[in-house]
Amino acid sequence: MKDKSDFNPKSFAIVGAGPVGCIVAAFLAKGGYEVSLCDVVPDLLAPAIDPGIKIEGSESLQQSVTRTCLSVDELAEHKPDVIFITVKANALPLIASALESFCDEDTYIISWQNGIDTELELAKVLGKKTVMRAVVNYGCGLAGPAHVMMPFHHPPHFIQEMDPESAPAAQAIAGVLTKCGLGTEHTDQIISMVWRKGILNACMNPVCAVTGLTMAQAMTDPIVFGIVDALIKECVKVARANEIDLGWDFYPHAIEYMSNAGNHKPSMLMDIENKRRTEIDFINGKFVEYGVQAGIETPYNNSLKSLVKGLESAIEHNK
Numbered sequence: 001m002k003d004k005s006d007f008n009p010k011s012f013a014i015v016g017a018g019p020v021g022c023i024v025a026a027f028l029a030k031g032g033y034e035v036s037l038c039d040v041v042p043d044l045l046a047p048a049i050d051p052g053i054k055i056e057g058s059e060s061l062q063q064s065v066t067r068t069c070l071s072v073d074e075l076a077e078h079k080p081d082v083i084f085i086t087v088k089a090n091a092l093p094l095i096a097s098a099l100e101s102f103c104d105e106d107t108y109i110i111s112w113q114n115g116i117d118t119e120l121e122l123a124k125v126l127g128k129k130t131v132m133r134a135v136v137n138y139g140c141g142l143a144g145p146a147h148v149m150m151p152f153h154h155p156p157h158f159i160q161e162m163d164p165e166s167a168p169a170a171q172a173i174a175g176v177l178t179k180c181g182l183g184t185e186h187t188d189q190i191i192s193m194v195w196r197k198g199i200l201n202a203c204m205n206p207v208c209a210v211t212g213l214t215m216a217q218a219m220t221d222p223i224v225f226g227i228v229d230a231l232i233k234e235c236v237k238v239a240r241a242n243e244i245d246l247g248w249d250f251y252p253h254a255i256e257y258m259s260n261a262g263n264h265k266p267s268m269l270m271d272i273e274n275k276r277r278t279e280i281d282f283i284n285g286k287f288v289e290y291g292v293q294a295g296i297e298t299p300y301n302n303s304l305k306s307l308v309k310g311l312e313s314a315i316e317h318n319k
Contacts (some may be wrong), residue, residue, distance in 0.1 A: 006168075007081075007168060007169040007172045008172060009033075009081035009082045009108075009172060009173060009176060010033060010034060010081060011033065011034040011035075011036075011078065011079070011080045011081050011082075012025075012028050012033055012034065012035050012036070012080055012081065012082050012083070012084065013035070013036040013037075013038060013075050013078070013080035013082070013083045013084070014028075014035065014036070014037050014038065014083075014084045014086055015038045015039075015072060015075075015083060015084065015085050015086065015087055015095060016038070016039060016085065016086035016087035016088075017037055017038070017039035017041070017044040017045055017048065017068075017145075017146065018039075018044070018086065018087070018142060019140035019141055019142045019148045019149075019150075020086040020112065020113075020136065020140060021037065021039075021084065021086035021087075021112075022037070022048070022053045022055070022142075022146055022148050023055060023059075023138065023140060023148055023150065023182075024084050024086060024112060024182065025037045025048070025053060025065050026052075026053040026055055026061060026062075026063040026065070026148075027061075027063075027177070027180045027181050027182045028176070028177075028180050029053075029063045029064065029065045029066065030061060030063045030180060030181065031176070031179055031180030031181070033176070033180070034066045034078075034080075035065040035066050035067075036065070036066060036067050036068070036069060036075060036078055036080060037065045037067075037068050037069075038068070038069045038070070038071070038072060038074070038075060039068075039070070040070060040071065042070060043145050044145045044146065045068040045070070045145070045146070046145055046146070047145050047146040047147070048064070048065050048068050048145075048146045049064050049065060049067070049068060050064065051064070052064035052065075052146070053065065053146045053147075053148065054146065054147045054148065055148045055150055056143070056147075056148070056149055056150065057140075057148075057149050057150035057151050057152075057153075058138075058150050058151060058152050058153040059150050059153055059181075071098070072095055072098035072099060073098055073101070073102075075102070076101070076102035079102075079107070080107065081106075081107065081108070082107070082108045082109075082110065082173055083099065083103070083107065083108070083109050083110070084110050084112045085109065085110065085111050085112060085113060085118075085122065086112050086113060087113070088113075088271075088276075088277065088278070088279050089113055089114070089115040089118045089121070089279045089281070089282040090277055090278075090279060090281065090282070092118060092121040092122060093121065093125075096121065096122050096124070096125035096126055097125060099122075099125070099126060100125050100126060103126060103130065104130075105127075105129055105130055107130060108130050108131075108132060108166070108169055108170075108173065109122055109126055109130055109131050109132070110131075110132045110133070110134055110159065110173070111131070111132070111133050111134065112134045112136060113134075113136075114197070114198075114201055114267065114279060114282070114283065115198065115201075115279050115282030115283055115286070116194055116195065116198045116282060116283070116286040116287075116290075117282065117286060118133070118282060119131050119132070119133040119162060123162055128162040128163045129162075129163045129165065129166055130166070131161075131162045132159055132160065132161050132162065132166070132169075132170050132173070133159070133160055133162070133190050133194065134157060134158060134159045134160075134184075134190075135157060135158045135159075135190065135193040135194055135197055136157050137153070137154045137155060137156070137157055138150060138152060138153040138154065138155075138157075139151045139152045139153075139261075139264055141265065141267075141270060151262065151264050152262075152264075155182065155183035155184070156178075156183045156184055156185040157177070157182060157183065157184040157185075158184065158185055158186075158187045158189075158190060158193055159173060159174050159177075159184055159185075159186060159187070159190070160186065160187050160188060160189075160190035167186070170186050171186045174186045189245075191244065192244060192245045192246065192247075195239050195244045195246065196246055196247075196250065198235075198283065198286065198287075199232065199235040199236065199239065199246075199250075199254060200254060200257060200258060201266070201283050202231060202235050202283050202284045202287055202301065202304075203228050203231040203232050203235065203254070203258065204218065204228065204258055204261070204266055205266045205267065205268035205269070205278075205279075205280075205283060206268060206280060206283070206284055206304035206305070206307070206308050207224060207227055207228055207231070207304065208265065208266050208268065208269040209266075209268040209269045209271070209272045209278065209308055209311065210304065210307045210308065210311070211224060212269065213269075214262075214263040214264060214265055214269075215258060215261035215262065215263070215264050215265075215266060216261060216262050216263045216264070217263070219258055219259050219261070227300065228258070229255075230300050231300045231301065231304070232251060232254050232255070233251070234287070234298055234299075234300045234301060235287050235301070236250060236251060237296055238287050238290050238291045238294065238296050238298060238301075239290075241290075241291075241294035241295070241296045242290050242293065242294050267279075268280070268283075268308070272308075272311050272312075272315070275315045275318075275319070276315075277312055277315075278308055278312060280304075280305055280308040280309065280312075281305075284301045284304050284305040284308075285301075285305050287301040288301050288302055288305060
């Protein structure tokens with residue numbers, strides 16, 4: 001195993017050619033790094049080399065990646081130094097199993113995703129030494145294959161290793177991302193950050209998915225806002241019962257953040273509209289799990305999880 005203190009990554013892979021993955025791929029490639037973009041859907045990859053990934057909105061650029069591939073197994077040929085996982089969390093067990101076949105302790109795997117405990121799913125298979133977790137602060141959606149709309153970008157993003165020995169590598173990766181235009185900081189508070197963002201996602205994503213409303217519409221409709229408000233308070237109760245530090249002023253921060261989100265469709269609504277499975281198990285489902293663990297009832301999270309599961313079942317039934 002290489003000395004982690006002088007880790008200097010040169011090659012990167014991004015698993016998932018959705019909007020989140022395309023943004024990371026484009027910025028790293030713009031910074032001059034070798035970038036492999038991987039997805040099982042050929043149409044999503046087709047423009048990534050020619051004419052390149054196009055980003056519009058709060059950031060504007062067009063950038064080609066080094067190569068594309070249709071399976072995680074193909075990455076073994078190129079042996080990237082760092083692999084970003086940007087797919088929906090429900091795909092993690094399958095991806096972790098594929099990575100296990102060729103990744104060693106010199107390859108770092110970053111959960112660059114929404115949801116709570118996604119890094120634990122990777123670490124179950126790959127171990128803690130190589131797995132890192134990030135919190136990402138941009139909004140995005142696909143206008144078409146490798147064409148991303150980015151309504152907001154609020155750096156810094158944050159990253160933390162699961163094993164303290166890997167801290168120098170996490171710091172090096174944060175430095176590369178910052179150099180490339182995705183300002184990223186190393187932190188030792190990632191669990192708190194994940195939960196803070198997880199609460200925002202749990203309050204807005206399923207409500208919009210079930211109602212079809214944008215974030216602004218949900219926040220300004222007095223009846224729908226009542227559900228959002230009850231979800232915030234329920235999630236905060238679960239977090240504090242599990243000794244997660246949210247900060248004393250989290251509730252007003254959450255209200256202000258969501259009130260300023262604009263007419264943005266959260267990812268879960270876009271998943272339902274595009275007849276895809278959602279990440280509900282790693283968002284509201286986690287608040288239900290941790291509620292059980294702490295003896296806290298979670299009727300709002302249970303209800304929203306069940307409603308979204310119902311929508312997913314209807315999608316599967318109609319395929």
